[in-house]
Amino acid sequence: MADFDDLMSANRTFAKDFRYGGFDGVAAAGVALVTCMDSRIDPLGMIGLVPGDAKIFRNPGGRVTPQALEALVLGVHLLNVQRVLVVPHTRCAVASNSEAELRERVAASAGQDASWQQFHVVEDQVAALAEDVAKVRSHPLVPDSVLVGGFLYDVDSGLLEQKV
Template identity: 80%
Template sequence: MDDFSDLMAANRAFADDFALGGFDGVAHAGVAIVTCMDSRIDPLRMLGLQHGDAKIFRNPGGRVTSAALEALVLGVHLLGVERVLVVPHTRCAMAANTEAELRVKVGESAGLDASWQQFHVIADQVAALEEDVRKVRSHPLIPDTVKVGGFLYHVDTGLLEQKL
């Protein structure tokens, strides 16, 4: 239990003056964001959004995976999503390493053979972004009325660059 005591104490302090309850789970700004798990990305603040405004799906590299598509379909049909932003970022480890390099790094850290683990590295971020935007736009359960854009987030400036 002590492993998490600092976080639990912080949560108690957070809950003491919690004012974010009562939301209905709908994306009030009609926005969904698929982005990387990188801690340098603050998805809501980078777009001027607040708690309850958007649905956010994060994974290594910010890729549109089958799980991300599942979330987007639910968001569009049940949670008010009208616009989707796919947002990878600069200086991403998934784009800066090869599959082999990540397997070696993880294997050394784990002290185990990691040669079997897939990491889905990104050889070309723009090409991957084009593929991901195409996946969302062509999904049969995501109507053409949903606007889909591809962006690159610059971690050193905080700026978004629209690519698609």
């Protein structure tokens, strides 16, 4: 259990001043964000929000997967989501490597064959972003009143650029 002592200690410090107890879980700012799992991204900070303001769904590449759509539908109908941002980023591993390259890198790290693992690489981020925004906009359970935009986050400048 000692493997997590540093994180558990940090949690106890966090909990001393915890101020989100009793929160109802809705997106106070009416925002949902689909973005990458990349640790260089601060999803709330990059758009001036704080915990409780938005629903966040993260995955490699920031793609609108069936699971992301499920989260967005729930957010729209149960959690006050009125605006959706889809946000991939620059220098993303799944957008700058081929499927074969990622499999090779993972295999080297794992010390075993990874040729069976799919990583869903993105060959054209802007085209994929347009496709993902269209998926959300055209979903039968996402009403036209929900605003959906596609943005590219620059991990070196911290700036968002709307692409869709």
